[in-house]
Amino acid sequence: AQSVSQHNHHVILSEAASLELGCNYSYGGTVNLFWYVQYPGQHLQLLLKYFSGDPLVKGIKGFEAEFIKSKFSFNLRKPSVQWSDTAEYFCAGQRSGNTPLVFGKGTRLSVIA
């Protein structure tokens, strides 16, 4: 079965620290990958997406992710986090075509002053 795994359940960082959240997928073949963010009490919003081309994808709010096909990974990074980045982050994957989007279990990020 297709799956998306996020390794970290809860990450706590100080402001200005660098962030890397892990995401692995189990699909073979062509896959589209997404990172969504859910701020406290809000709905999910798209941070960035990868379909093809440059494996380093830049999203909103200074986030980026790198698609490494050989490792089946799509880790999310940010060089310097802010308190306002406190949220839950979801990685999601989807085979090309009309297939359902599969979410990872999410990683809660807490940024402390």
Add this chain to the structure above:
Amino acid sequence: EAQVTQNPRYLITVTGKKLTVTCSQNMNHEYMSWYRQDPGLGLRQIYYSMNVEVTDKGDVPEGYKVSRKEKRNFPLILESPSPNQTSLYFCASSLRPSSYNEQFFGPGTRLTVL
């Protein structure tokens, strides 16, 4: 404003009392979907719809029904709610079923079944 709306936003009910959570989008999207979000489990898809009158089961469809009579609406029906359906529910839509289209999420409905 382009958006996905859900109603109600909060609902407390009792076991066995039928309820419907509405979802509506004003973006003329073909694809709509329902998810439930539970701590430690992330988002799991309940049902999805590729277009009007076309619906299909997701990963956790048991205990739920949906309908897609119009393009803009995709209600989620719990015929006989049970406490294990206490959860946070999100409706989402995208322009096409294709994976190339971003999904837009509604604000969520927090359901408690006593």
